[in-house]
Amino acid sequence: MALVRYPSAMRRLINELSKLPTVGEKSATRLAYHLVNGDERDAMLLSESIKDCQEQIFLCSRCFFLADEKLCELCQDKNRDSARICVVEKPADVIAIEKSGGFAGEYHVLHGLWSPLQGKDPTETKLPELLERIKKASAGSSPVEEVVIATGTTVEGDATALYIGNAVAESGVKASRIAQGLPKGGELEFADEVTLTHALRGRRAL
Amino acid sequence: MALVRYPSAMRRLINELSKLPTVGEKSATRLAYHLVNGDERDAMLLSESIKDCQEQIFLCSRCFFLADEKLCELCQDKNRDSARICVVEKPADVIAIEKSGGFAGEYHVLHGLWSPLQGKDPTETKLPELLERIKKASAGSSPVEEVVIATGTTVEGDATALYIGNAVAESGVKASRIAQGLPKGGELEFADEVTLTHALRGRRAL
Known part of the structure; x- marks a missing residue:
């Protein structure tokens, strides 16, 4: 490999950058070159902020969003x-x-979806923590009335929504799913059949 | 901006990542999330290798390629x-x-091209250093016989090649330019006119 011609620190940087999602060897080389040849202060700030994030950011103990304290x-x-x-x-x-x-x-971040193809069970997400959270709230003074399921409309998103909907209903709380239909600016002519079926089925009185 | 919901260290990281070329706010957020949520060791290695590059990499004093010693x-x-x-x-x-x-x-890296539109003069590149290098070599025991100009075939690349060609010729050294023509796998039918003109003009005896 001709990359061997680069100084070893540069090769290590290219290697680390290529581990990032959507960054291949070519992009990694361009980014590394920018970091080496560009503004020195910017490069050091980037290096430090990666370190800071690793040291300072955790998941919120309640909703699992990103936090730098116990609660986000x-x-x-x-x-x-x-x-x-x-x-x-x-x-x-x-x-x-x-x-x-x-x-x-409020929110609850699952950090994953039910994905049988990847062997990922719903219980490997933060779903058990959601059910626990609902149970705790019901026992206290501010019970949860509704769980709005806003996973994506992919196969995994739909399956997860269905699964969570059932689990939530069992704890006696109303579950809802965000609407599916035509996006803003969408033309009927170009909409796919599934979207149109959902749009029709979800029609509302004017 | 809703990004304000992220912990401040995360916002700083997103901000630093968006300064990289071809990385917008959306990609920066995805990369930052990967760095925060992914393998901790990888994130720290990336942080360190950026720092190492800043501290250890310079330009070769002779050809201006990247180096970690005086010479690359x-x-x-x-x-x-x-x-x-x-x-x-x-x-x-x-x-x-x-x-x-x-x-x-051997090589000589210009770190730039002659770009009148961006107000960039050929002397703002490492061209003066090239001419100095040729002069020194001619005075010594191993003179330079040929300068192969391998800038790109853009307007700036062509202009720079012409400019350097003249400057090098003045020091009595042969200057050449890499060939322009059909790329490997190219079809005549789809080639642009400029490429075809170059390919015809540069034809060689079989």
Whole structure:
């Protein structure tokens, strides 16, 4: 391999960068070159912030979103509606929903989906912790009234939603699933059949 | 911005990652999430290798390729033909040519091209150092016989090649430019006119 021509520190950097998702050897080389040849301060800041994240970031003990204290910023917020819990697959989904401004309740991050093909059971996600959380809340003064399941509309997302819906119903709490239908700006002509079926089935009175 | 929901260390990491070329906020968030949630050892190795590169990598004092000593690995190699210097824009181009195995001489990395549109003069590249290097070699026991200009075939690459060709010719050394023509696997039907003109003009006896 001609990469051997690079100094060893550069080769190690290229190697570490190629471990990142969506980064192949070519991108890794370009990024490494930028880090070596670009602004020295930026490179050091990046190095330090990776280290800081490793040392300072944990999962929130309640909702499993990212946190730098025992509870995340959302769980510390007393103004959120604790009667409603929105269940999502990963932390970035929380940010997406927060950006929409359409939800004022609390979250629960599963960190995974039910994926039989990858041999991943629903109990390997944070689902047991969700059920425990609901049980605890019911015993206390602020019971959970609704669990809004906001997993994606992939096969795994749908299966997980169904599974969680059943589990939640067993604890006597209402479960709902975010609507499926035409996205904003969607044209009927180009919509796929599954989306159209969902849009029709989910129609609402005007 | 809803990103404010992330812990501050995470936000700093996303911010630093978005400064990398071709990485926008979405990719930066995905990469940051991977670094926080993935293998802890990998994240620390990446952090350290960025720091190591900043501390250990410089430009070779002779050819301006990347080096961790005064001279890069290529300039230290006594088996290279010092009568031939291949001029390229950036370090990655050296690797590309080394991979091809088609060149056994030495290199000179310009770290830039003549780009009037970006207000970049040829003298802002390492061209003055190339001319100095040729002059010194001519005065010594191993003069340079040929400068192979291997800049890209973009407007800037062509302009720089022409400029360097003239400057090198003035010092009495032969300058050549890598061939332009059909790439391997290329079909006549789909080749652009400029490429075809170059391919025809550069035809060689069989």
